Amino acid sequence: MKRGSIKTVTSLLQMQNIRKQYPGVLALSDVNFDLRAGEVHCLLGENGAGKSTLMKVLSGAIKKDSGTILIDGKEVEFHSPADSQKAGIGMIYQDFKLVPELTVAENILLGNEPTKGKSPFVDFKKMNEIARTSLTQLGEEIPTTAIVSSLSVAQRQIVEIAKAISKKVRILAMDEPSAALTENELKNLFAVIKKLKQDSVGIIYISHRLEEIFEIGDRLTVLRDGKYIHSCNVAESDRRSLVRWMVGRELEQEYPKIELKRGEEILRIENLNAGILKDINLNVYRGEILGFSGLVGAGRSEFARVIFGADRKESGFIYLEGKEIYPKSPREAIDLGIGLLTEDRNKYGLIMQMNVRENISLSNLHDVVKGFFINRSKENSVADKFTNDLRIKTPSIEQEVENLSGGNRQKVVLARWLFTKSKLLIFDEPTVGIDVGVKYEIYNLINQLAKDGVGVIVISSDLPELLGISDRIAVMCEGKLTGVLSRSEATQEKIMTLATGGNLEATHG
Amino acid sequence: MVEQLPRSKKIKTIIGEFGIAIALLAEIALFSSLSPYFFTAENILNVTLQTSIIAIIAAGMTFVILTAGIDLSVGAMVAFSGVIATSVLKLDLPFALSFPLAVVIALSIGIFSGSIAGLFVTRFNITPFIVTLSLMTIWRGASYMYTDGRPIWGFPDEFSFLGSGRVFGIPIPTIIMICVYIVAYTILKHTKFGRYVYAVGGNKEAARLAGINVNRTLLSVYIISGVLSAISGILLASRMNSGQPNAGLMYEMDVIAAVVVGGTSLFGGRGTIVGTFLGAMLIGILRNGLNLLNVGSYVQMVVLGVVILFAVLLDQMRMK
Ligand SMILES: Nc1ncnc2c1ncn2[C@@H]1O[C@H](COP(=O)(O)OP(=O)(O)OP(=O)(O)O)[C@@H](O)[C@H]1O
Ligand SMILES: [Mg+2]
Numbered sequence: 171m172k173r174g175s176i177k178t179v180t181s182l183l184q185m186q187n188i189r190k191q192y193p194g195v196l197a198l199s200d201v202n203f204d205l206r207a208g209e210v211h212c213l214l215g216e217n218g219a220g221k222s223t224l225m226k227v228l229s230g231a232i233k234k235d236s237g238t239i240l241i242d243g244k245e246v247e248f249h250s251p252a253d254s255q256k257a258g259i260g261m262i263y264q265d266f267k268l269v270p271e272l273t274v275a276e277n278i279l280l281g282n283e284p285t286k287g288k289s290p291f292v293d294f295k296k297m298n299e300i301a302r303t304s305l306t307q308l309g310e311e312i313p314t315t316a317i318v319s320s321l322s323v324a325q326r327q328i329v330e331i332a333k334a335i336s337k338k339v340r341i342l343a344m345d346e347p348s349a350a351l352t353e354n355e356l357k358n359l360f361a362v363i364k365k366l367k368q369d370s371v372g373i374i375y376i377s378h379r380l381e382e383i384f385e386i387g388d389r390l391t392v393l394r395d396g397k398y399i400h401s402c403n404v405a406e407s408d409r410r411s412l413v414r415w416m417v418g419r420e421l422e423q424e425y426p427k428i429e430l431k432r433g434e435e436i437l438r439i440e441n442l443n444a445g446i447l448k449d450i451n452l453n454v455y456r457g458e459i460l461g462f463s464g465l466v467g468a469g470r471s472e473f474a475r476v477i478f479g480a481d482r483k484e485s486g487f488i489y490l491e492g493k494e495i496y497p498k499s500p501r502e503a504i505d506l507g508i509g510l511l512t513e514d515r516n517k518y519g520l521i522m523q524m525n526v527r528e529n530i531s532l533s534n535l536h537d538v539v540k541g542f543f544i545n546r547s548k549e550n551s552v553a554d555k556f557t558n559d560l561r562i563k564t565p566s567i568e569q570e571v572e573n574l575s576g577g578n579r580q581k582v583v584l585a586r587w588l589f590t591k592s593k594l595l596i597f598d599e600p601t602v603g604i605d606v607g608v609k610y611e612i613y614n615l616i617n618q619l620a621k622d623g624v625g626v627i628v629i630s631s632d633l634p635e636l637l638g639i640s641d642r643i644a645v646m647c648e649g650k651l652t653g654v655l656s657r658s659e660a661t662q663e664k665i666m667t668l669a670t671g672g673n674l675e676a677t678h679g
Numbered sequence: 680m681v682e683q684l685p686r687s688k689k690i691k692t693i694i695g696e697f698g699i700a701i702a703l704l705a706e707i708a709l710f711s712s713l714s715p716y717f718f719t720a721e722n723i724l725n726v727t728l729q730t731s732i733i734a735i736i737a738a739g740m741t742f743v744i745l746t747a748g749i750d751l752s753v754g755a756m757v758a759f760s761g762v763i764a765t766s767v768l769k770l771d772l773p774f775a776l777s778f779p780l781a782v783v784i785a786l787s788i789g790i791f792s793g794s795i796a797g798l799f800v801t802r803f804n805i806t807p808f809i810v811t812l813s814l815m816t817i818w819r820g821a822s823y824m825y826t827d828g829r830p831i832w833g834f835p836d837e838f839s840f841l842g843s844g845r846v847f848g849i850p851i852p853t854i855i856m857i858c859v860y861i862v863a864y865t866i867l868k869h870t871k872f873g874r875y876v877y878a879v880g881g882n883k884e885a886a887r888l889a890g891i892n893v894n895r896t897l898l899s900v901y902i903i904s905g906v907l908s909a910i911s912g913i914l915l916a917s918r919m920n921s922g923q924p925n926a927g928l929m930y931e932m933d934v935i936a937a938v939v940v941g942g943t944s945l946f947g948g949r950g951t952i953v954g955t956f957l958g959a960m961l962i963g964i965l966r967n968g969l970n971l972l973n974v975g976s977y978v979q980m981v982v983l984g985v986v987i988l989f990a991v992l993l994d995q996m997r998m999k
Pocket of ligand 1: 193195196197215216217218219220221222224264563564572573576577578603
């Protein structure tokens, strides 16, 4: 035992030789992990590497096959999340665990409801106050009485974080807390994390956005294929080595941009009004990638949903290839050649009970049907092709998507829309939760689509990504289109100015 | 990275996958050992005949439950379609004319009822439970109103052939049941519509955004359930040789039990038609076996309840 000799800082948490086997998948094989008080320890790895599984083992949400967990050097055994909560462990799960029918405050204080004195009655006033306090820490103005199901993904993510920080915890594990957030919310989240650090809380931070690691992380641990690969101080690493540890090989560049030739107009929007959307005018061309930026709630997803027929427009015109269209349902839009990869894969994308194959072919069964019947061998080959192309990590195409890791689920929805062969494809946060290696491949795929003459709109909260892949970037603020920047003129600052309703001339003139 | 599963897990998976089939085999073995008559060709055919009516309705119910819905109106529809069909047969028409007419009218009523259910569920967004509960009392009441509470009989004898006749020694209801299951299996497993049924039941909004016409899918499943109930109504009337306003009482319970025992989730999106068939047979064989052993009907009810509970428990192991 040489542990004692080199121990300079005591470990708050130690996980040793953790093993977890799922049918057909060894999710964790003898993984080691340790966490000190007051540090941010980043957990990194490709999609399906086992990060979420390790966190679920820690919280007691799933049972490990073997291994030990020590807190303050003492062995503990958690049989349920309630056990780990009692031990001071807070958890933000990758797929949220909020109750959609309850209000924001009820969710934040679920299980910890304040009562009126000693009576069994819930003190709703106090409850809303406490909830508001934790939301204010995150700089958010989500009404505490709003029903969770009516919130956007980003808002739900924030409620989930507020819930976790409303309790006194010693260890806080965050599984991709930033996936749905934009810069502003992220800044608030980091401020909160820094405060927790000062209170000696140990934080486990999972994210696929590597720049976040360098901004907030103290140490890091990398997993690959369920195996422990490497641990070190963040300061001793760089982006390149991170990628190498995660992917197992070098990646020359992050955003493969190819020279595209803009074709004729494919989509024209004139004076479009719908919900919060006010008077939108916009053109999209074949063979270009149009990025869409804006803060959460700016109306980017609403815009996409109207074009896709998921929501109705109130006034204005939509022209596809010069012809006016008025899609009244997603089916009509798909038949017209429009596809939309929705944000929030779990709620609006996947059919969890269906397997990978069925989810991929769902929007375009037409292409695998022969007469009345689905041609299974054709469907299989389509599913096989996309599973290979996108490197979807699954034991087989017959695996229910519920059993896939977050990023691999995202790839399945992506495959579905690639298979629809649309003329106009709208991607709403296509790379949320996807690892660097696969991101690269997705950018290549998007490039290829544009090259083949498809009009591509990419909505993303990841600014470096938008700047890296777009030919033009449209920016929205509070339902209005505040500007469209060409690739050469777009910068992070200009986009932020437009996104917050500022004026470009004013800041630069 | 496919690895050997631990032995205990393997056994668990097998029990989960084939749980209902194993239960069925155990049941057959038990009754065969207790009653010499049980495992004879004649009795087996008898069981399929007795179970056919519940099984046919259960096929339709599977579609509905797969979409996370429920159809409580099936038993009442059996009665209403039965009394209407028999009253048409009583018209002063040649049987060759009145029979097809009776069938067409009865099936139309099934389509009508299913459409109403589908309409309220989709357009007005009312929960299927309430919609079909209302339809249940409406059709039951209508059956009593129409017949004044008395059975309808005195129509041509030829009609009884449908429920009691045999072709190549096989009861006609059994043949119809097999046909219904082959078609239902093919639809659910091999057609776009079948896929849509699962998708809508799994996640309605995601299905809509994937381009599925959710309302049309829902409407269709209620119509399927209505039509299959009407077919069962005609078969039952023929077997009883009369149109009874209280026919099919509480059938919805047996039918739902068959579907759920067969492994279909009441939350939608999960289940198979083969499972439903086995579920219906499990219940049918239980009834038949207990009858052969002269077990009283009160005890039968208790046993049936216990068996349903355990069958569902067995199925639950698959989810674990
Ligand atoms: N319930 C389950 N049944 C079967 N396999 C599972 C189950 N949950 C996870 N897995 C598998 O275990 C592996 C690890 O999954 P995990 O969710 O931990 O990955 P992750 O590192 O969090 O990935 P991501 O970055 O995509 O979220 C994956 O291959 C996944 O398919
Ligand atoms: Mg994960």
